[in-house]
Amino acid sequence: MKADSGSFDKSYISAWIDFNNNGKFDEGEMATSSVNGKNDNVVLTFSEDAVKNMDKNANYLGARVRIAANADDINQPTGQAFTGEVEDFLIPVEEPPQGSVREDRGKQGQAQTGAPTFNGGDPEVPINKDVASKLIGPNGELTDEVTIEGEGTYTVDNEGNVTFKPEPGFTGEGTGVRVQREDTNGTKVTAIYTPTVELEKIASNNSNSTSKYTVKPGETLKDIANNNNPTIDKIVELNNINTTNYIISGSTIKVPKNAELNNNQLPDTGETNKSSPIWATLTAIFGLSLIFKRKKKIKDNK
Incomplete structure (x- = not known):
């Protein structure tokens, strides 16, 4: 608000607003400031508690402003002051943004x-x-x-x-x-x-997203990757393979379900059960094939 200190270098302002609309100015409804010179911009700040207790159904609230050269003369809404003046007016209540x-x-x-x-x-x-x-x-x-x-x-x-x-x-x-x-x-x-x-959902490596593949004799991870489209890294990830391990022919591993599988059956050796060689092929991840042959002992019933 604008205020004028009149013939004094400095004056004081006290103001009251009847926020709770009870017909009187309560102690917590007061704000004070000072006026320095002519046409001074004065800011009056009322307590948050007073504003919270405002009668929201009222269209207008009563207000009083007193100005004087001595602040002690105007520390109450009523009483004698030897300088200054007093004004009463109504403040319209508007919905805030x-x-x-x-x-x-x-x-x-x-x-x-x-x-x-x-x-x-x-x-x-x-x-x-x-x-x-x-x-x-x-x-x-x-x-x-x-x-x-x-x-x-x-x-x-x-x-x-x-x-x-x-x-x-x-x-x-x-x-x-x-x-x-x-x-x-x-x-x-x-x-x-x-x-x-x-959280971004990551597809799990379960039976719904993988297929089974049977390792053929002499086959390396590189061969499986080249023939069936998944990368070596993906096969290693799906099967928890350590790069120092070997894969065994005839064993079953996981590959991505959308891989183009070329999973042929192991070849028939043509041997009888009397002399049945068992071939175990250990294939290194990096292409080294080691072939071992052992004969199965057959008990002679004669």
Whole structure:
């Protein structure tokens, strides 16, 4: 408000607003300030408790402002003051501008963008589109970017669109960020943007995503990969094979289900059960085949 100290270099102001509309000025409904010179801009700040107790059904609230050269003369809403003056008036009650809570969901590692809603409290006092939106930083500062360690970075454009870029390993509900705009009267209003990052689902290596393949004699992992399309690394991953191990012919391994399998049966040796050689082929991962032959002892029943 504008005030004038008159013939004094400095004057004092005390003001009361009947927030609870009980017909009197209570102790907690007072605000004070000083006036320095002519046509001074004076800011009066009332307590949050007084504002919280405001009668929201009232159309007007009673107010009183006193000014004097001596602050002690005007520390009560009534009483004699040797200088200055007093004024009573009615303050119209208007709905303040409001901001919403915006919640978004996205995949792990992917950016999300959303805009909280801001509404002017009075149709004649809309949100000022000429004033850029800002984020409120951790220390109350206004900024275009807020980074939360271990979570990600929030940015905002002039229209209030918030973009959240999560860190690669972050999942779950984010801390969120406050966004500030103002109406054409300069009244500040905040909204909240909260993102949730969903864990990216990785396909499991189960029977639904793999097929069985029988290793043929002399066959290496490289041969299997070349003949059936999966890479050596993929076969090693599916079967938990260590690069220092060997694969055994006749054994069954996993390959990706979409591989073009060429899984022929092992060849028939033509031997009888009296002299049945058992061939065991140990095939090194890097192409070395070692062949061993042993004869099965047959008990003579004669």
